[in-house]
Amino acid sequence: MHTLRLLLGDQLNAQHSWFDQTNDDTYYVMMEMRQETDYVRHHVQKVVGFFAAMRAFAKELEKQGHRVIYLKLNAKNNLQDLTKNLSQLIKEHNIERFEYLLPDEYRLDEQLNEYCQTLDIPWKAYDTEHFYTTRDELTDFFKGKKTYLMESFYRHMRKKHDVLMDGKEPVTGQWNYDKENRKTFPKQFKLPDRSSRTHDLSSLVQMLEAEGVETMGKIDAENYRWPITRREALADLQIFCERFLTQFGDYQDAMHTEVVFGYHSLISFALNIKLISPKEVIDRVIDTWQEGKEAVPFAAVEGFVRQIIGWREFMRGIYWAKMPDYAKLNYFGHSRKLPQWYWTGDTKMSCLRHAIKQSLDYAYAHHIQRLMITGNFALLTQVDPTAVDAWYLGIYIDAIEWVEITNTRGMSQFADGGIVGSKPYVSSANYIHKMSNYCSSCHYKATQKTGDKACPFNSLYWNFYDQHRKKLEKNPRIGMMYRTWDRMDAKTKTALLQQADKYLQEIDEL
Ligand SMILES: Cc1cc2nc3c(=O)[nH]c(=O)nc-3n(C[C@H](O)[C@H](O)[C@H](O)COP(=O)(O)OP(=O)(O)OC[C@H]3O[C@@H](n4cnc5c(N)ncnc54)[C@H](O)[C@@H]3O)c2cc1C
Ligand code: SF4
Structure with missing residues (x-):
């Protein structure tokens, strides 16, 4: 039975159980589409980063023996629309079963849901195996409560996943060190070096230009800095832990005319496209603190863990609890244009x-x-x-x-x-x-x-x-x-x- 498995651009989780075995009857499909480049005007580095990471992921899957169908943006047979492309492929490859990973965006979730209702072959949606929580976990946690309090969700997550805990109590006796993380940059300071890895992604930029994709922002295409593979994301995480984590907490809120990245982890892109998982990130940070080599203050570790196991999962839960109405909320009735x-x-x-x-x-x-x-x-x-x-x-x-x-x-x-x-x-x-x-x-x-x-x-x-x-x-x-x-x-x-x-x-x- 020929199965078609869809992988969206932010579903690049090489650890997913889908890839445990290769199967000649299973095709993985990945597509660069105008549907995705055009729903909002994106930064050029973002479009290029997504496409470069998708292409690298497809290559890696092929190397492992998986069958991959990859539609480049400028491919002649690319219909530039997710469901139109799917229908074309289902016909072309005599597909008898369709499978996809649950999208993180409501827009795509609806599109795939509606599409599957029209299919006359069996289909199934799978979890992305990325987050700590399921889509509805936050809704269940706050059932019957009038307000959603991040701090109580965060403590629940720490307990549930045994993160920085000593039995039922936080390991240091204190849950939150936010107040200690508010220093400003001193007059004289020198930031540690960041990774010098870069990519030449000029050909992708040229393709976007040739196809007339409208973007914003600048790109140094020959020296592209964001990670596009899992290996690079892990290397960036390592650099963060070794050189930046010790002062992450202190300067978390600080801003300076000469500073762009400061002591931040720069891990959000790799996380959001699922090159790495939140658990891997948290485990690595906690290991660094426990190994004690870098003398990491606990406030930095707690502050970082809270962003990921707390805020990131909390936001995802709110999104699924409140969409689609959330996208229309305008409590103050504000209507001015953005300057x-x-x-x-x-x-x-x-x-x-x-x-x-x-x-x-x-x-x-x-x-x-x-x-x-x-x-x-x-x-x-x-x-x-x-x-x-x-x-x-x-x-x-x-x-x-x-x-x-x-x-x-x-x-x-x-x-x-x-x-x-x-x-x-x-x-x-x-x-x-x-x-x-x-x-x-x-x-x-x-x-x-x-x-x-x-x-x-x-x-x-x-x-x-x-x-x-x-x-x-x-x-x-x-x-x-x-x-x-x-x-x-x-x-x-x-x-x-x-x-x-x-x-x-x-x-x-x-
Ligand atoms: C108006 C606004 C818009 C934002 N839009 C996005 C967005 O589109 N995508 C995005 O990933 N983050 C967003 N954030 C959250 C946060 O600013 C970024 O995650 C962070 O700046 C990414 O840089 P970093 O990886 O160096 O983060 P660090 O400061 O090193 O933090 C570590 C990680 O914690 C997580 N994190 C931290 N704060 C938040 C938060 N409030 N919500 C969710 N996760 C968090 C991120 O995964 C981040 O990589 C937004 C924040 C604000 C105020
Ligand atoms: S507008 Fe100028 S003075 Fe006002 S907060 Fe910004 S930098 Fe400071």
Whole structure:
């Protein structure tokens, strides 16, 4: 019986039980398609990274003796649509059974679900064997609860998977070391070397150009830096553990004009396309700490483990609990366009200029840049969350909807009204000034609230709270802000609101 097994571009899990045995009757199909390059405008490094990793994965499968059908983007018989291609292949190869791995994106899950209903051959969907949790595990865990609290989910995960535990208690007696992970870069510092491995992916870039695929951002195609094979992903993980983990915690939130990657792991792309598994990553990090060679502080290990076993799995659970409605949530009813300079970085605001230009150059920004610079500004300027989502979904190397939308629409834009986070992540210049050196090279003054040189974050911050008072003042984590606002005299308040108005008008006129 001829079986066709579909592998999507983010399903490159070489450890999957599908590959335990070779079988001449089983064809694995992988496809580069306009359906996937065009549903949003992606960063060029992202499209190239996906295709390069898919091609390398297909080669590896063939080497192991599996039969692989690989449709390149420019192949004559590529119909550029997932289900049209499948139908063509089923006919062409006399396929009698169709199998696929459960997609992580709702869009593809629906498409395949609907497609399978039309098939007159048997079909089956399998788990990707990547995550710690199943799609519905978070929903079951919070059954009957009004709110989803990441911290309680995280503790449950630590217990369930016996991660950093001593019996039923956390190994050090404390669950969370977040407060210790908030240092800023000192005046003088030198980061350890990153891997020097690169690839020449010029031919892929040329193919995209020839096919007219519209992308954003820059690429140094001859020196492509992101891992495209499992071996490379494991090597990057090793480098992170040996050279960066010790200070990951300290500088997790820090930002600097001379720093792009800092002490971060840069593992999200490899994880999200499943070259490596979250368990492998966590085990490696914990082993490094236990071996003691690198003198890794426990706060760094706990902080890192929380991102993966906590936030990453939590976001996936929220996604499956709340889609498809989640993609339409707009709690504040925001509707402004995203300023055009989000696609160029050409703004006088130093923090936004750096975070955006870096994202365009490397398809990467770390969590705090995404949350407290670009996300913060979009929320304060009341941008339509759909526009914000599209930007984040396109620009980052690791952006796949399940983890992008929950972070963007949820954590960053609070458009879900508090499903992911308990309060909106907004700040005035104060936070950015404290956590970075951006303000020292800015046209604006971080300490100024009104006037020509006033930092826009300051007035927009108060304007945001003032406009959304009805929705926010009862939030126990925010009440304090309203008490501060109410204590300001009327003149100060009016000046702040007028200043914010001026900045919002400037954005509208762009
Ligand atoms: C607005 C916004 C959008 C984001 N979009 C994405 C996205 O599209 N894809 C994505 O993978 N991450 C996203 N994140 C989460 C986070 O910013 C990235 O995972 C991280 O910056 C990737 O870099 P790193 O591998 O060096 O991470 P590190 O800082 O080294 O962290 C280690 C790992 O923890 C996981 N992680 C950390 N924070 C989160 C989080 N909040 N949610 C899920 N996993 C997390 C990632 O797998 C990451 O690789 C977003 C965050 C924000 C605020
Ligand atoms: S002054 Fe304001 S706009 Fe300029 S870098 Fe600081 S926070 Fe950003």
